[in-house]
Amino acid sequence: MADQSQNKAVQTTGHAWDGDLQEFNNPLPSWWLWAFYASIAFAAIYWVLYPAWPVGDTYTKGVMTTTFKDSKGNEVTTGWNTRAEFIKDMQSGDEALKQQAYLKKVSAASYAEIAADPDMTAFAQSMAKVLFADNCAACHGVGGTPATIGNYPNLRDDSWLWGGTIDRINDTIRNGHLGYMPPFKNVLSKTQIEQLASYVLSLSGHQVDAAKAKAGDALFHGDEAGCHYCHTNSGKGLHSQGSANLTDQIWTVADVPDAPTPEAKLAAVEHVIQSGIQRRMPAWQGRLNSDQIKLLTVYVHGLGGGQ
Amino acid sequence: MSQSEENQLYAARQSIFPRSVKGRFRHLKTGVLTLAYGVYFLLPWLRWQRESGPDQAVLFDLAGRKFYIFDLVVYPQDIFWLAGVLMIFAYLLFFVTGIAGRVFCGYFCFQTLWTDVFIFIERLVQGERPARIRLEKQAWNGEKLLKIGLTHVLWLGMAFITGLTFVMYWDNAPELVGDFFTGKAPFAAYATTLFLTTTTYVMAGIAREQVCTYMCPYARFQSVMFDRDTLIVSYDAKRGEGDKGRSKLGRELKTREARAEAGVGDCIDCGYCVQVCPTGIDIRNGLQIQCISCALCIDACDTIMDSMGWERGLVSYSSQRVEEGGRKARLLRPKVLGYAAVLLVAISLLVWSVGNQAPFDMTVSQVRQPIFVRLSDGRIENSYEIKLNNKTGHTLDLSFSIRGLENAKLDMEFQKINLRPEQRLRVTARIKADPKVRDGRTHPVELVATPGGDSSLPPLSHETVFYVPKG
Numbered sequence: 001m002a003d004q005s006q007n008k009a010v011q012t013t014g015h016a017w018d019g020d021l022q023e024f025n026n027p028l029p030s031w032w033l034w035a036f037y038a039s040i041a042f043a044a045i046y047w048v049l050y051p052a053w054p055v056g057d058t059y060t061k062g063v064m065t066t067t068f069k070d071s072k073g074n075e076v077t078t079g080w081n082t083r084a085e086f087i088k089d090m091q092s093g094d095e096a097l098k099q100q101a102y103l104k105k106v107s108a109a110s111y112a113e114i115a116a117d118p119d120m121t122a123f124a125q126s127m128a129k130v131l132f133a134d135n136c137a138a139c140h141g142v143g144g145t146p147a148t149i150g151n152y153p154n155l156r157d158d159s160w161l162w163g164g165t166i167d168r169i170n171d172t173i174r175n176g177h178l179g180y181m182p183p184f185k186n187v188l189s190k191t192q193i194e195q196l197a198s199y200v201l202s203l204s205g206h207q208v209d210a211a212k213a214k215a216g217d218a219l220f221h222g223d224e225a226g227c228h229y230c231h232t233n234s235g236k237g238l239h240s241q242g243s244a245n246l247t248d249q250i251w252t253v254a255d256v257p258d259a260p261t262p263e264a265k266l267a268a269v270e271h272v273i274q275s276g277i278q279r280r281m282p283a284w285q286g287r288l289n290s291d292q293i294k295l296l297t298v299y300v301h302g303l304g305g306g307q
Numbered sequence: 308m309s310q311s312e313e314n315q316l317y318a319a320r321q322s323i324f325p326r327s328v329k330g331r332f333r334h335l336k337t338g339v340l341t342l343a344y345g346v347y348f349l350l351p352w353l354r355w356q357r358e359s360g361p362d363q364a365v366l367f368d369l370a371g372r373k374f375y376i377f378d379l380v381v382y383p384q385d386i387f388w389l390a391g392v393l394m395i396f397a398y399l400l401f402f403v404t405g406i407a408g409r410v411f412c413g414y415f416c417f418q419t420l421w422t423d424v425f426i427f428i429e430r431l432v433q434g435e436r437p438a439r440i441r442l443e444k445q446a447w448n449g450e451k452l453l454k455i456g457l458t459h460v461l462w463l464g465m466a467f468i469t470g471l472t473f474v475m476y477w478d479n480a481p482e483l484v485g486d487f488f489t490g491k492a493p494f495a496a497y498a499t500t501l502f503l504t505t506t507t508y509v510m511a512g513i514a515r516e517q518v519c520t521y522m523c524p525y526a527r528f529q530s531v532m533f534d535r536d537t538l539i540v541s542y543d544a545k546r547g548e549g550d551k552g553r554s555k556l557g558r559e560l561k562t563r564e565a566r567a568e569a570g571v572g573d574c575i576d577c578g579y580c581v582q583v584c585p586t587g588i589d590i591r592n593g594l595q596i597q598c599i600s601c602a603l604c605i606d607a608c609d610t611i612m613d614s615m616g617w618e619r620g621l622v623s624y625s626s627q628r629v630e631e632g633g634r635k636a637r638l639l640r641p642k643v644l645g646y647a648a649v650l651l652v653a654i655s656l657l658v659w660s661v662g663n664q665a666p667f668d669m670t671v672s673q674v675r676q677p678i679f680v681r682l683s684d685g686r687i688e689n690s691y692e693i694k695l696n697n698k699t700g701h702t703l704d705l706s707f708s709i710r711g712l713e714n715a716k717l718d719m720e721f722q723k724i725n726l727r728p729e730q731r732l733r734v735t736a737r738i739k740a741d742p743k744v745r746d747g748r749t750h751p752v753e754l755v756a757t758p759g760g761d762s763s764l765p766p767l768s769h770e771t772v773f774y775v776p777k778g
Contacts, residue, residue: 118721122733143676156680156690248683257681302720302735304680304688 050080068092103127107291111166114298121298128299131292135284144303149255151279156304159250163239164307170297176283179242183276184225192219196227197269201256203235203247206265253277320517322443323587325426326436326579330606339414340423348468351475358700359728367477373729379661380698380729384668391657398653402646404529406638407538412526412599418518419599421469421511422585425462432458436582462512463504470503516586520597530596535627536637540600542591542622543630547574553591563617573621579611580604580622590622666699667726671736671754671769678774682739689773691736691754697726704760707736710753712773715740723759738773747777 011025028036046052050062061079068088070076078084090096106120114120133142140146144155153161161179162172184193192215198208199216219225221233228235230243237243244252251257254268284293355364355377366375374381381388403410412419433439433454442451474496475483486492487500510518519526533539547553549572556575560566563573574591581589583604586597590604608622629635674690682688697703703726709717718737726732738752749772757766 115720118724118732118734121720125735126733141677143674145677145680154680156677156688157682159683245683249681249685250683304690304737 099127103291107294111298121302124295124298125302128295131288131296132299135288136296144300149251149258150253153252154250155300157250158304158307159245159248159252160239160307161237161242161244161252164301166297166301168239169300170293172281173288173293173296173300174283174285177242177281179277179279179281181230181243181272181277183274185274188219188225188273192225193270193273194266195219196225196273197266200235200246200269200273201265204249204256206256207262208266321587323516323585324436324439324443324582325585325603326582326607327430328579328583328603328606328610330603330609332602332606336414336423336601336603340420343415343417343420344424348472351472351480360700361479363479365476366479369477371729379664382696382698384696385660385664388657388660391653391660395650395653395657398646398650400525401532402643402650404532405534405537405640405643405646408533408540409526409529409598409600410538412519412529413601416599418510418523419585419601421465421507422515424465425511425515426585428461428465429458432461459512463508466504466507466511467500469507470500473503474499516597516599519586519599526596526599532642534640534642535631535633536640538600538624538626539594540590540598540602540605540622541594541625541630542574542580543620543625544591544593546572547591547621548572573612573617575611575615577611579607583607594627664698665767666764667695667697667703667756667758667767669696669754669756669767669769670694671771673771673774674735679776681776686739686741687745687773687775688737688739691738691771693734693736693754695724695726695730695732695734695756697728697730699764700728701762702727703758703762703764705756706759708755708757709738710755710768712738712740712750712752714742715752715773717754740773740775742775745775745777747775749774 012022013025016022047060048062049064051059052062053060064080065077066080066084066088067075067077068084068091076084102123106114106124109117109120114124132140132144136144139152140155141152146152146154158164160168162168162177184196188196195212195216196219197216198212199214199220202208202213202216220227220231220235230241231237231246232243235246237245249257254272256265256268259265259268284296288296350365351363353364354362355375356362357375357378360373360375360380361368363375364377368375372383400411429439433442442454445451471484471487474487478493478496483492483496487496514522549566550570552571553574553576554560554566554569554571555577560569560571566573580591581587581604583606584590585601585603586599588595588597590598602624605622605624609619612619612621670693672692672694674692678689680688680690693707695705705724705726706722707717707719707724709715716739718739720735724732724734736754742750751770752773753768753770755766755768758764
């Protein structure tokens, strides 16, 4: 300590306690101080430009503004905020404008023209993938295939309840559908339902009791059960009714493929005949614009079994 | 005592005014400088004919995600080449450092080259070393203001051309230069030019040797590549100092014989080697971290020795081993051979990879959501996303087929695809199969794209898998 106090090169604060107790004066480096002053100046400028101070239940908005269009097309000017900046960027950013221009081209093209052009198809599919995930995937699954066979049709297979042509798919998305099959548990006896189920399974080539299937055949085509009205005489169904084709290997309600034994397969079909089906696809017209529905039509048609 | 005036951690920089020198190493350095500047400043203007793409010989097109280097086009998938190039540069540096010390620093480093040019500008405006020292010491007047001001203006001009030239590598050069001066160039071009103008001005004009001494990581870690055989610029102390040290040319000490008799060495203490040093050190104090091995002190000393009529080599390239009286430096040392081996492997791999760049590439990834679909006739379908990239200069007519899966059929949205030059495309493919055994396993399948028409390219195949569910 004595050494230090004698060293004239080192500054002290100039006070002495207890005779010789002194304190070194080590000021902050000047670069640090200037950086500190600069950040204070920066903060002051920031307060003027951007939202900053809470005042009561509101806050200072700052003089910077963001202008964007709301959903009705009116110009809205708000104080600067990142959410508005994002909306603005999605409306008038460079990439957004490029996307809008290409969307216009796809929107003006016919379905045949889109299908013939790999670039337009790729564009429609990548845009529709997002729309599908936002609007359709909740029921139909992210890839167009629901997790289990049951409530919602698989859009990737080649079987279509309401038709798989471009026009039919577009109509389905636009207007929605109500799918209905009445329950038969109060109309038919247990034996009759078992006979019907045997016949239905035989249509798609499953091994069943021939006698029961024969009785079921009569029920199917008779008036008591009346299945042929919707499912047609051949069992192939009608797109206009949304009635299922019973002769193919696709099952949209009864989980026949995953049932382990013939008895379980039979029980699955019996359950559907007993309880009937009531399901609904909502109409998207009004919720999505016609460009969006067009893109979704191309996407769903391209998912698998488009006709 | 924690701090004292003599023991400060920070030393204020002493201005350095290097004197010019002539000699073989100066000629070599000027040659390297001319070549490097010629390539750097003229390359963006060189035009090049391609089947498709821009007509600039070297163009790094970030927006188009393609690097054009003469006849080579580098795509994002080839980015690992960059790793190869960086590795080769690193090992080349290690290799050269192992053999010959800091030759990169002395002859090739852009800090050295640009500093050299900036010193040249300084000398052009302000004159030789004594004139520059006098100018610095004199009070501010019209002459000083004019000379110092002109120097900085020229430095800024040089720095600006440097920055602008760098930007030209990233866009069509003639068009960009026109846009640049009419205010139409992209923001990034202005920002980059401003940044590089500033850094060049600061590094080559103001910071100079401090960059090498304090900022450069290589200067710090190169010592681990040094050994007793590495070439260094060194002063032959035994010859220079004699028994009684160096001495100026006095009345009695004009000849070697007289000096030898008096016990003084060959160094006449003229100070020329110190004056020419761009980092301001005295090589006679031995190997120092500031020394960038530019060899200008060798030229300086050789000039003096020539004029004295004494043999050259008082300051020369040497090694620690030679200095200590050992034999001549060994070049082929295990470390150097090791660097050479790695270098050779890296170069061969890069050359092989560039030589075997696929003319068009295809990646196939299986769609996982869902992994399979049952079809109405009982068959199983898997979907695949194919990404295509045409790197040839002409349109490819591609047709697709599959190999290696029984009872399978390929179903594509587009049976034939015309892939334009440099086009990238994503298409969906479906494979429908009727496997006899439903085993819940994946089976290998190969997707083949065959270029048709007059193309002589071989088919490209990509292995993927087909999943068959149980039951």
